Amino acid sequence: xxxxxxxxxxxxxxxxxxxxxxxxxxxxxxxxxxxxxxxxxxxxxxxxxxxxxxxxxxxxxxxxxxxxxxxxxxxxxxxxxxxxxxxxxxxxxxxxxxxxxxxxxxxxxxxxxx
Amino acid sequence: xxxxxxxxxxxxxxxxxxxxxxxxxxxxxxxxxxxxxxxxxxxxxxxxxxxxxxxxxxxxxxxxxxxxxxxxxxxxxxxxxxxxxxxxxxxxxxxxxxxxxxxxxxxxxxxxxxxx
Numbered sequence: 001x002x003x004x005x006x007x008x009x010x011x012x013x014x015x016x017x018x019x020x021x022x023x024x025x026x027x028x029x030x031x032x033x034x035x036x037x038x039x040x041x042x043x044x045x046x047x048x049x050x051x052x053x054x055x056x057x058x059x060x061x062x063x064x065x066x067x068x069x070x071x072x073x074x075x076x077x078x079x080x081x082x083x084x085x086x087x088x089x090x091x092x093x094x095x096x097x098x099x100x101x102x103x104x105x106x107x108x109x110x111x112x113x114x
Numbered sequence: 115x116x117x118x119x120x121x122x123x124x125x126x127x128x129x130x131x132x133x134x135x136x137x138x139x140x141x142x143x144x145x146x147x148x149x150x151x152x153x154x155x156x157x158x159x160x161x162x163x164x165x166x167x168x169x170x171x172x173x174x175x176x177x178x179x180x181x182x183x184x185x186x187x188x189x190x191x192x193x194x195x196x197x198x199x200x201x202x203x204x205x206x207x208x209x210x211x212x213x214x215x216x217x218x219x220x221x222x223x224x225x226x227x228x229x230x
Contacts, residue, residue, distance in 0.1 A: 004156070032217055043118070044157075044205065044221035051217060090157065099170045100209070100217055101147065104157040 002027055004091050006105035014113050015083055021076040021108045023065075023091030032094040033074045034102065035065055039087045047089070050074065061085075086112045116140065118222035120206050126228045132194040135225045139188070139208030146189050147209075147219060148181060152202040160204075163189060164211065196229045203227070 003026040013019045025031065033050040048059040055067040065076045074091060088109050092102040119138045127133050139146050148160040160179070161171040165186035174181070178197070183189040193200055203226050207219040 036221070041223075043223040044207075046218055046220075049218065092157075094217060099162045099164075100145070100219075101159045101162055101170060101173075102149070102157075102207075102219060103159065104149075106154075106156040 002031070002093055002095060002103045004093055004103055004105035006091055006108050008108050009106065010109040010111065012111045012113060013081055016080045018079050019077065019081050019085075019110065021089050021091075021110065023074045023076065023105055025072050025074065025091075025093045027072070032100075033065075033067060034092045034094070035059075035063070035074070035076050036090045036092060036104075037087050038090070038107075044090065047076075081110070081112050083112050083114060085110060118206055118208055118220050120204075120222040120225050122225060123223065124226045124228075126230065127196055128230055129198055130195045132192065133196055133227060135191045135193075135204050135227070137189045137191070137206030137222060139206070140220055142210070143208035143220075144186070144211035145209040145219075146183060147207040148189070148191055149205040149207065150202050151205065151224075152199070157205065160191075193227075196227075198229050201227055201229045 005024045035047040036044045037047045038044050048057045050067045058064045063078045088107045090107045091105040094100045121136045146163040149157050151157040159173040162169045163183045166183050180192045203224040205224045206222045209219045
């Protein structure tokens with residue numbers, strides 16, 4: 001069965017510093033990959049996704065993630081974070097043909113300090 | 115366009131009582147999912163509806179949980195009787211069956227269930 005590992009439960013970082021949130025999944029079988037974000041007191045929002053094609057995907061607010069099949073990773077990066085990026089970030093995979101149910105990692109809390 | 119809504123936002127009940135959670139998906143979305151996050155752990159899949167039919171209920175923890183989706187619209191998740199380990203946040207999500215982004219699931223704000 002698929003599993004997703006987010007090794008860092010919390011990542012503190014100063015404003016305008018770069019950040020990387022790590023995500024590894026268990027299988028090299030074809031999967032769809034996602035990053036979701038949950039801001040305080042809100043629901044989960046899709047940040048970005050990899051379905052096929054270019055291995056580097058970007059979000060509208062400056063985040064990017066790169067699908068690395070050989071390392072079964074989908075790390076999330078941002079070159080310069082803002083206070084407003086403080087949130088919990090979830091990596092998820094979806095097996096093709098499995099009703100597209102999502103399998104989530106345990107989440108990483110990004111805490112951006114001024 | 116209204117998003118996915120869930121009711122109630124928070125419920126506190128005693129062990130042994132019954133609770134019913136409701137989810138209203140985005141209009142026109144055939145797929146409806148339930149997920150649960152127990153404190154500090156990962157969000158776990160519970161089940162998936164396509165319209166009114168259960169497509170996959172492999173994540174349902176036991177027979178104290180009953181999910182329904184009347185007429186393929188809103189869905190309810192009943193826990194009867196509730197146990198302490200049922201505490202957590204229950205998320206509902208919906209997605210289109212076809213279209214530009216059939217894989218994108220839109221999540222509701224969640225219902226925080228506390229069993230005491």
